[in-house]
Amino acid sequence: MIFLDKVNGLFKQLKWHLFQVVVLLILILMLAFFGLLSYFSKDADISGLKNELALPTVFYDKSGNLASKVSANKNEGVPIKEVPNSLKNAIIAIEDHRFYQHNGVDLIGTARALFRDLKAGGMVEGGSTITQQLTKITILTSEKTLKRKLQEVFLAIAVERKYSKQEILQMYVNQIYFGNGAYGVKQAASKYFAKDVQDLSLSESALLAGIIKAPSALNPYKHIENATARRNLVLSEMKKQGFIDNGQYQQAKADKVVLMNRGGDPFRGKYPYYVDQVLYEAVKQYGFTQDELLTGGFQIYTELDPKMQNAMETTYQNSSLFPKSTDRLVQSGGVLLDPKTGGVRAIVGGRGKHTFRGYNRASQLKAQPGSSFKPIVVYTPALEEGWKITDMLKDKPMKFGSYQPSNYDHQYAGEVPMYEAVKESKNVSAVWLLNKLGIEKGVDAVKRFGIPLDKEDDNLSMALGGLHKGVSPLNMAEAFSVFPNKGSQIKAHVIKKIVDSKGNLVAEWKEKKIRVTSKVVTDNMTTMLLGVVEEGTGKAAQIPGRETAGKTGSTQVPIKGINGLKDQWFVGYTPQLVGAIWVGYDKTDTDHYITPASGTGSAVVFRTVMEEALKGTPSQRFNVPHIAPLIEKRKKEEEKSNFQEHFNNEVQKWEDRWNKQIEKWNKKWKNKGKGYID
Numbered sequence: 001m002i003f004l005d006k007v008n009g010l011f012k013q014l015k016w017h018l019f020q021v022v023v024l025l026i027l028i029l030m031l032a033f034f035g036l037l038s039y040f041s042k043d044a045d046i047s048g049l050k051n052e053l054a055l056p057t058v059f060y061d062k063s064g065n066l067a068s069k070v071s072a073n074k075n076e077g078v079p080i081k082e083v084p085n086s087l088k089n090a091i092i093a094i095e096d097h098r099f100y101q102h103n104g105v106d107l108i109g110t111a112r113a114l115f116r117d118l119k120a121g122g123m124v125e126g127g128s129t130i131t132q133q134l135t136k137i138t139i140l141t142s143e144k145t146l147k148r149k150l151q152e153v154f155l156a157i158a159v160e161r162k163y164s165k166q167e168i169l170q171m172y173v174n175q176i177y178f179g180n181g182a183y184g185v186k187q188a189a190s191k192y193f194a195k196d197v198q199d200l201s202l203s204e205s206a207l208l209a210g211i212i213k214a215p216s217a218l219n220p221y222k223h224i225e226n227a228t229a230r231r232n233l234v235l236s237e238m239k240k241q242g243f244i245d246n247g248q249y250q251q252a253k254a255d256k257v258v259l260m261n262r263g264g265d266p267f268r269g270k271y272p273y274y275v276d277q278v279l280y281e282a283v284k285q286y287g288f289t290q291d292e293l294l295t296g297g298f299q300i301y302t303e304l305d306p307k308m309q310n311a312m313e314t315t316y317q318n319s320s321l322f323p324k325s326t327d328r329l330v331q332s333g334g335v336l337l338d339p340k341t342g343g344v345r346a347i348v349g350g351r352g353k354h355t356f357r358g359y360n361r362a363s364q365l366k367a368q369p370g371s372s373f374k375p376i377v378v379y380t381p382a383l384e385e386g387w388k389i390t391d392m393l394k395d396k397p398m399k400f401g402s403y404q405p406s407n408y409d410h411q412y413a414g415e416v417p418m419y420e421a422v423k424e425s426k427n428v429s430a431v432w433l434l435n436k437l438g439i440e441k442g443v444d445a446v447k448r449f450g451i452p453l454d455k456e457d458d459n460l461s462m463a464l465g466g467l468h469k470g471v472s473p474l475n476m477a478e479a480f481s482v483f484p485n486k487g488s489q490i491k492a493h494v495i496k497k498i499v500d501s502k503g504n505l506v507a508e509w510k511e512k513k514i515r516v517t518s519k520v521v522t523d524n525m526t527t528m529l530l531g532v533v534e535e536g537t538g539k540a541a542q543i544p545g546r547e548t549a550g551k552t553g554s555t556q557v558p559i560k561g562i563n564g565l566k567d568q569w570f571v572g573y574t575p576q577l578v579g580a581i582w583v584g585y586d587k588t589d590t591d592h593y594i595t596p597a598s599g600t601g602s603a604v605v606f607r608t609v610m611e612e613a614l615k616g617t618p619s620q621r622f623n624v625p626h627i628a629p630l631i632e633k634r635k636k637e638e639e640k641s642n643f644q645e646h647f648n649n650e651v652q653k654w655e656d657r658w659n660k661q662i663e664k665w666n667k668k669w670k671n672k673g674k675g676y677i678d
Contacts, residue, residue: 049134062343067271067306069265073295074183078197080170094209094237104132134175179216179218180215189208203235221261276360281495303493303496307613308577321600328592333361333582334581334609335347339485339576340490347474349363363472370465373463381437383520384521385437385441417630434462450489473582480580483549484622526624531631538552549573549622552603559588559590567582574614577614
């Protein structure tokens with residue numbers, strides 16, 4: 001008996017020692033395993049992990065208010081300091097409650113997962129830490145294989161070695177998928193609760209944290225009961241781990257889930273043509289790359305006026321204002337510009353579907369400006385040379401070497417005063433006057449107005465806007481800004497300044513005023529251009545209650561046998577705003593050209609845009625004479641001249657009759673005398 005007791009004691013002792021040895025061996029193996037993991041993780045490539053927040057480039061309007069956003073990323077990052085503790089704790093409680101204790105791999109969690117996987121005969125449980133999940137969504141695939149699991153472990157350790165826990169958590173919450181198309185906590189808060197992240201309640205935080213495990217199956221819009229049950233489980237785990245007390249748990253659990261989708265970010269992609277122009281200017285003038293602008297989180301302060309931009313975008317959606325078309329859309333481009341600052345207040349580069357940084361007809365178009373060019377190339381230099389608006393210009397068919405221009409209506413008055421030639425857009429008069437001035441005077445004026453010319457433009461057809469390459473609405477708006485700005489020009493621009501994501505000023509607009517011509521000249525020009533809108537070819541551009549000056553322009557289809565327009569322009573201004581509108585086809589051919597129709601076209605578009613853009617703005621005056629008194633005076637002089645001519649004609653007629661009658665009497669008496677003598 002004693003022997004048996006000794007044997008049993010020895011056996012128990014051996015068993016205990018054996019157990020200690022086994023445990024020791026297991027621990028040694030595990031330590032060796034994780035030592036190897038740590039060693040090999042040093043070479044793990046985590047370059048695919050980006051610690052930078054996915055920040056959009058933000059655009060501000062002229063008043064400094066948020067206007068638009070653009071980004072190459074599908075989501076927008078939120079700094080971890082703006083994420084409420086309730087959400088951070090909820091995620092940690094349900095996804096990785098030992099997050100702050102492990103170094104990327106949770107030994108206990110991994111062992112438990114491996115045991116269950118072995119028991120099930122396959123990969124059924126992940127056991128992944130938040131760090132491991134981060135590597136999976138950013139660097140690895142989601143496949144469940146032993147090789148991928150080992151890679152995940154190596155990478156997680158490497159990530160923890162390089163980044164702090166807060167940095168890891170920030171990357172995780174901004175990139176994890178929350179279902180319903182929401183990537184990151186910012187989109188999730190917006191799409192489920194119409195809130196900013198920092199405003200989430202405890203109950204809402206728990207619901208979002210619960211979704212992570214199975215975004216589709218736990219989508220509260222489709223599976224509210226499952227999502228609510230999962231939320232309650234998250235709250236229970238939070239209470240168990242000491243993140244919340246029982247009172248908070250009970251209150252949050254009792255909260256009813258109220259879903260509200262704010263939709264997408266209302267500022268993302270807003271004012272697309274204006275944003276395009278800002279990006280174009282940032283690249284061309286300030287040296288940024290498109291990639292930098294789409295990923296750098298810049299803050300760009302612009303000259304945008306949202307009211308005016310909305311007015312232009314709304315107008316461009318009104319098809320009734322544009323010439324009708326069949327298989328191809330009649331296109332257009334327009335600009336609104338503040339003449340006193342050079343700030344582009346609104347810009348639309350086309351009709352129909354917008355293409356990001358596509359063809360912008362407002363700033364990239366090259367089209368002949370037609371008669372809208374006359375004030376710049378002909379009449380400004382004429383006024384500078386001492387010509388008066390009442391001076392008479394030739395208006396009759398004539399040739400200038402081999403060049404023979406004609407009036408658009410083929411009507412000629414012999415001669416007309418300058419204001420009449422401008423009002424009725426007399427082509428021959430403009431060419432005749434430029435010929436008198438000398439082409440070099442016109443070329444000089446055009447260059448001073450800031451419009452580039454080619455050598456091929458050095459001819460008299462320049463008087464009618466017959467340029468080799470052409471101009472854009474932005475070019476014309478900038479040039480015409482000289483008139484309401486009393487002879488000075490400030491270069492057109494959309495950017496005020498650019499600030500980087502760290503708050504550093506990296507680019508800034510420097511204003512430079514250029515004296516183009518004199519106030520006397522611009523006042524006289526405004527008088528004549530007021531006449532165009534009030535009395536002449538630009539009547540369709542009249543804005544009720546506002547003095548508006550401007551000039552029409554058009555070019556003929558360069559195809560024999562077709563009577564239509566290739567380009568249609570109106571460039572005009574009030575004292576506080578300049579507008580330039582082009583209408584036409586991108587490609588003109590025998591089936592695609594403009595046929596003028598009442599109620600449509602560039603002048604009508606101009607009027608509609610300007611009227612809406614200036615709504616609520618006090619009307620201002622140019623304080624210059626109008627041509628109506630000149631027209632009335634000339635009319636009276638013509639009537640007087642006609643009366644005098646008529647009177648003289650009548651007197652001449654009576655005199656002729658009297659002379660004929662006397663001649664008859666003389667013949668009669670002469671014959672009678674002869675008879676008496678006989």
